[in-house]
Each structure stands twice: as structure tokens, then as C-alpha cells.
Amino acid sequence: MIAYHGSGLGLSRIRQQWSALAFAGSNVRNMELRAEQAELLLAQTQRSHEEQLRATRLEEQARIARDIHDVLAHSLAGLSIQLEATTALLDQGADPESIRERVDRAHQLARDGLRETRRAVGALRGMRRHRSPDDQGHG
Numbered sequence: 212m213i214a215y216h217g218s219g220l221g222l223s224r225i226r227q228q229w230s231a232l233a234f235a236g237s238n239v240r241n242m243e244l245r246a247e248q249a250e251l252l253l254a255q256t257q258r259s260h261e262e263q264l265r266a267t268r269l270e271e272q273a274r275i276a277r278d279i280h281d282v283l284a285h286s287l288a289g290l291s292i293q294l295e296a297t298t299a300l301l302d303q304g305a306d307p308e309s310i311r312e313r314v315d316r317a318h319q320l321a322r323d324g325l326r327e328t329r330r331a332v333g334a335l336r337g338m339r340r341h342r343s344p345d346d347q348g349h350g
Contacts, residue, residue: 272338279331286324293317 297313 268338272335275331275335275338279328279335282324282327282331286320286327289320290317290324293320 293313293316297310297317300310300313
């Protein structure tokens with residue numbers, strides 16, 4: 212640094228350098244703050260995304276549970292009707308062939324209901340098997 216005695220230019224130059232250093236330090240701190248804020252925002256976004264995925268999985272599980280309920284209710288109602296009709300045919304002394312048809316329909320209803328229920332339960336189990344480790348304690 213060149214200092215001119217008595218001119219005051221040397222002191223002015225030193226002040227400018229100190230100001231520049233202070234400004235640079237302030238910029239570095241601002242950049243650090245922005246980086247911290249960006250990291251916090253990213254973490255918050257990731258948590259939000261994970262919660263959204265979890266909510267979507269829960270909605271899908273509820274839909275599958277409703278499907279299971281509907282299949283079982285439909286199958287059991289159909290079985291009940293077929294068995295009541297079979298009982299009525301037996302009480303009326305109907306021919307064995309018409310009774311056999313009712314029993315066969317009841318068996319088919321039971322098989323269809325079981326197959327659909329197994330499909331829905333399998334889908335529900337598959338969803339639970341593929342949960343993230345963070346969701347394991349959440350139901």
C-alpha cells in the first residue's frame with residue numbers, strides 16, 4: 212500500500228478496504244443463511260411429499276377395505292338367498308335336479324366371493340408390504 216503522508220489518502224484507502232472486507236463477510240453470511248433456508252425448505256418439502264404419499268396410501272387402503280366389505284356383503288346376501296330358495300324347494304318336495312342347481316349356484320357364489328375377497332386382501336397386504344420404513348409404526 213502506498214501512503215502519502217499528510218494527504219489522508221492512506222487512511223481513506225484503509226477504510227475502503229475494511230469496508231470491502233466487511234461487505235464481503237456480510238455477503239458470505241447472507242449466502243450461508245440462504246443455504247440454510249434452502250435446506251430447511253427442501254426438508255419441509257420432502258416431509259410434505261412423504262405425508263401426501265402416506266395419505267394417498269391410507270385412502271387406497273380404505274377403498275380396498277370398502278371393496279372387501281362390498282364383496283363379502285354381496286356374496287353373503289347371495290348365498291343366503293340361494294340357501295333360502297333351496298330350503299323352500301326341499302320343503303316343497305322339488306326334484307333333486309332343481310335343488311342341485313340351487314346348491315351349485317350357492318357354491319359358485321361362495322367361490323366368486325372368496326376369489327374377489329382374496330384379491331382385495333392381497334392388494335391390501337401388498338400395499339402394507341411396500342410401505343416405507345418410516346410408515347411401519349403408523350398403521
